[in-house]
Amino acid sequence: MFDGLKKKLASAVKTFVKSEAAEEQNKAPDNTTPAPAEQPIQIEDEALQPQDDETISNEPEKEASEANKESQDAVKLSIATKVKKIFRSSVKLNENEIDNFLDQVKISLLQSDVSLDVAEYLINDMKTRLSGAEIDSKDMTNALFNVVKDALADMLGRAKPGIDIYSYISHRISSGMLPVKILFIGSNGTGKTTTIGKIAYSLKAKDVSCVMSASDTFRAAAIEQTEYHANKIGVPVVKSSYGADPASIAFDAIAYAKARNISVVLIDSAGRQETNKNLINEMQKIVRVAQPDITVFVGESTAGSVIAEQVNELSKHVKIDGIILTKLDCDARGGNALSISNVTGIPILFFGVGEAYDAIVPYSPEFIIKSVIPN
Ligand SMILES: Nc1nc2c(ncn2[C@@H]2O[C@H](COP(=O)(O)OP(=O)(O)OP(=O)(O)O)[C@@H](O)[C@H]2O)c(=O)[nH]1
Numbered sequence: 323m324f325d326g327l328k329k330k331l332a333s334a335v336k337t338f339v340k341s342e343a344a345e346e347q348n349k350a351p352d353n354t355t356p357a358p359a360e361q362p363i364q365i366e367d368e369a370l371q372p373q374d375d376e377t378i379s380n381e382p383e384k385e386a387s388e389a390n391k392e393s394q395d396a397v398k399l400s401i402a403t404k405v406k407k408i409f410r411s412s413v414k415l416n417e418n419e420i421d422n423f424l425d426q427v428k429i430s431l432l433q434s435d436v437s438l439d440v441a442e443y444l445i446n447d448m449k450t451r452l453s454g455a456e457i458d459s460k461d462m463t464n465a466l467f468n469v470v471k472d473a474l475a476d477m478l479g480r481a482k483p484g485i486d487i488y489s490y491i492s493h494r495i496s497s498g499m500l501p502v503k504i505l506f507i508g509s510n511g512t513g514k515t516t517t518i519g520k521i522a523y524s525l526k527a528k529d530v531s532c533v534m535s536a537s538d539t540f541r542a543a544a545i546e547q548t549e550y551h552a553n554k555i556g557v558p559v560v561k562s563s564y565g566a567d568p569a570s571i572a573f574d575a576i577a578y579a580k581a582r583n584i585s586v587v588l589i590d591s592a593g594r595q596e597t598n599k600n601l602i603n604e605m606q607k608i609v610r611v612a613q614p615d616i617t618v619f620v621g622e623s624t625a626g627s628v629i630a631e632q633v634n635e636l637s638k639h640v641k642i643d644g645i646i647l648t649k650l651d652c653d654a655r656g657g658n659a660l661s662i663s664n665v666t667g668i669p670i671l672f673f674g675v676g677e678a679y680d681a682i683v684p685y686s687p688e689f690i691i692k693s694v695i696p697n
């Protein structure tokens with residue numbers, strides 16, 4: 323989960339900081355040649371006197387040579403910055419150094435599925451933060467991680483917040499406006515039915531009653547799958563037969579909920595490709611008939627940029643209120659979680675992080691930042 327992004331960002335930061343140490347190691351004379359006596363450096367500037375606990379690097383040789391390999395394309399700090407870094411507690415990076423560092427960060431973001439727009443936004447923000455800033459020269463790694471972290475936090479904090487489903491339901495329960503109807507849409511196999519199971523499971527744990535509407539009648543086994551989850555969790559399911567009208571089933575499920583004072587109706591739907599005209603019509607009919615309070619797009623985090631295209635295309639046909647990104651646990655990159663809201667204008671509500679019913683995490687910027695930036 324976010325492992326790819328985390329590793330790549332860490333590598334961008336550490337490579338930048340270690341590049342000079344690695345270079346020093348590389349230049350170390352072999353033991354057949356006597357080392358020339360080193361001339362002491364004359365330092366006239368008072369401010370450049372060595373700090374008490376200053377160390378350049380005591381990294382093991384292996385790590386340094388790995389860092390060196392990684393740093394072939396990475397920045398080399400200018401001589402001026404190197405000297406300042408040794409003798410001052412803080413340094414300012416020059417524009418070239420900042421650009422070189424941020425080039426690496428940008429590559430890390432793009433390779434991890436972060437969209438180009440979002441990567442560029444973040445890089446510009448980091449550039450502003452770094453330009454003219456004093457960087458702690460003893461702990462440059464941490465200082466640079468903080469710059470990345472602050473830029474991420476700021477960007478994620480600006481996004482439109484998504485609806486808090488549980489607060490919304492509890493508000494509706496207090497005002498007696500029931501049932502709350504939630505429709506789940508998305509492509510085949512993205513985790514719609516499993517996610518409905520997860521939401522039903524959490525509602526049950528909160529003592530909120532719900533019913534599932536088995537409105538995927540397009541695929542033979544889909545009704546059984548919804549039923550399987552409903553039985554396992556212990557909530558009712560309204561179903562019909564294979565090929566039946568999904569909108570009618572949703573209508574029946576709503577009537578079932580009204581008759582029994584059930585608070586929430588969770589409406590499943592057939593996996594659809596945004597290009598399948600019949601399934602789009604069917605989805606629009608469910609929306610017309612059931613009038614969902616919340617329509618959620620369920621998409622696989624692993625799907626890369628395809629997911630934004632699907633959301634944007636489906637949004638032309640129905641109003642999508644939120645996204646649930648599933649299978650984040652299988653996503654080696656994780657960048658979609660950072661950029662999908664930005665690209666689609668639709669907030670993420672939850673992350674699916676496994677197959678178990680409790681493997682669902684409410685969206686929060688803190689969760690992303692904690693997962694992406696090393697402690
Ligand atoms: N690892 C992991 N697996 C998940 C997650 N969510 C769903 N799955 C698995 O993904 C597979 C497909 O899930 P479904 O819930 O059947 O997907 P669907 O969207 O209902 O599929 P269709 O009904 O065919 O459109 C199942 O094996 C789930 O267990 C998740 O967050 N993490």
Ligand SMILES: [Mg+2]
Nearest residue numbers: 514515538544
């Ligand atoms: Mg399904």
